[in-house]
Amino acid sequence: MSLATIFNEFYRFIINNLRRIIFGSVIISLLVVGGRYVVNRIINSDTIESYNYLAHAYQQEPASFQVIVTMEDGSLFSTAAVFDDYFATPAIVEQIEKQTGVKFGKWLQAEHDLEMYKTNTFRGGLAGIRDAASNVITLRFLVGQNAEENLKIAQAYANLLKNNKLPFLDKNTVTIIRSPEIGEMIPIDLVEDVPSKETLTPFQTKEAKGSIIYGILGLFIGAMLSIVWSMILHYRKHKIGYAFDYTWSINDLHFIFDRQDSKVTLDKLIQTPSKNDRVILRQQKHQEPHVQELISADGSKYGLQTASLANLDSDHLPNEIVIILDANLTDKDWYNEQRQLAELYQARIKIIQLI
Template identity: 20%
Template sequence: MDQPFTIKEYWNFLKSYKKVIFSTIILCILLFGSFFVLQKFFFDDTQNNLSTQEQANDEVIIDEEQAEEYLNADYDSLNETQQAELIQYLNHDAYMFRYYIEDENADPYTEFRAVKEIITTDSIVAEIENRTSLEFLPDAKRAIRLDYNGDNFIHTFLVGVGDEQANLELATEYFRLFEEQNIPFFDNKRVFLIDESPMKFQDKEDEETIPSEIEVEPQSTGTSAVLFILTIVIAMVLGVIVSFVHNYLKNSISYLYNYQLINNEKLVKLNKVKPNNEITIIDVLKHTVNSTKVEKLIVSNSDKTNEYAKEVATDSNYHVVSNILDISPTIDVQEIYIFTILNYTKKDWYIQQLQLARNYQVKLIVIETD
């Protein structure tokens, strides 16, 4: 029967396909490099486009009359463009301030969205509106904008309702709220205000402190390195898969070939034998083939295995052929030896000889060499 494949055979298989595996790795690296370069150029173009768009956004594209029309309508009834125009108008001359929060363990508090949910609750919004006699337009959750910088743990508050004085008054009240820390949310936290008072959100330097909620950031060097290593690993796995598929589809016998032997049929792998000064391949062959004095049939179709056959076929009871059909049917064959060479012997030829040999119902040994 077939022998299970050894680690060495798997290793020899991988070595025989090293060109395929390395080629796959190189191809994937080239694809990764191309993607990285294209991404860099695309990102740069995107950033340029965003910069151009941001410059355009600095200009108010709707007037007060149009803004009033939007505000008098139901906000949800406006389309995306109209909503964006309204928020842009309301953010004109917005005011902002920065702060730092730490929890009861003195660790930075990072959940800025939770802060927004707290400070835009109905009770707090009503209190702020009562103090200022102002109204959030179209509502507090859209007029107030919070963000968090993960590099320095600084939170940023911004409010814009379309009127500079109203923005200042609302920002001042919220500044006082953070300064006094008199709501339950702050009971187990400490707030440190970075700015002495709210400041106008008007220039590029301020704008960089209020990044978009969804921001495209360039990949860091560490991320790129991880992706590069991951690409190599995936390429190696892909190369091995391609090698297995190629090995299965190729016409010749290779390291991981299933000889399809059954019952008492045997497989002898000469490539496992390490010849030295005392033992040679021929010695092993003679020991394998010269077991009994009966009619033996050696099936070989290559110059190399023919040489082996000549060395062991020293008596008249040996018959060497390249096809079992060439042997005379009058000869009482008792043992059949099929010689194969890795990466040379055709699978179709082997299968044909195997099927013909089984017709004799005698001892059958397949001898593999490389």
């Protein structure tokens, strides 16, 4: 069996079943993406809830105030991180929540759920940022559900500083140089250290990329499954549709003829060489009109025509047997029977499949 023929026939099979394959691919892709979405929502429910919380909080306007801390020797305190680390402790958060009536403590756990820990380059929703040029410390709050809540929280922390109730300050003096207000006070070159509307974009991009990858994977799997299913449905049929529906010997002549091509070509395929004692096999009940006319106009020209080798006289010994197959019309059982009978003759076997 020629590999080139099989590849061509498989390509024709794909084209003939293209709608089913595309439909199956799209359905499987949607199921894969949808299944991934549902599973992610179940497995990562806490993470998704945290993402949604921060996505809303980071869309709001922050509230800020600025301070300078003067130490006993007159120098300026320069460690801003100690402020937001202390402000984020559970006891202080709970205290501020009671004073303001605003529940915002969830923000820190939400950032941890998304692995957004405080580092030198990211200070989180409650941040202390020092301007290296002036040693002014900006305390920024982006943890509430709206700008007004952020302002209430900022004012409560400012009052905490005014009362000097911070254990790490000791005898250092805190001076609020800019009162709490809504808006950004952090210098433009330090804005990247704190969250904003764009902070969660990588999470969105990651989710989108994951959906695209799974969608493409679903299309591929869907195409494979659709092809396999189409093959199963096809092999359940009793008719010959493609060259891979039957077998032939390496010594056989095998041709595939397109009905759209010239009848002269089919005529040559059947009658060449013209001097052969030829038997033409074809299931009579399925003959196409134009082929019937072609091979029956002059019987002696082509050879004996019959529906079965079993009909031949026992003393008739042809030197060529032509088996004509009509795609989607000829029975597989008929072909197998005729192929077995043909093996009993010392004759060349020529198979012509009409598509």
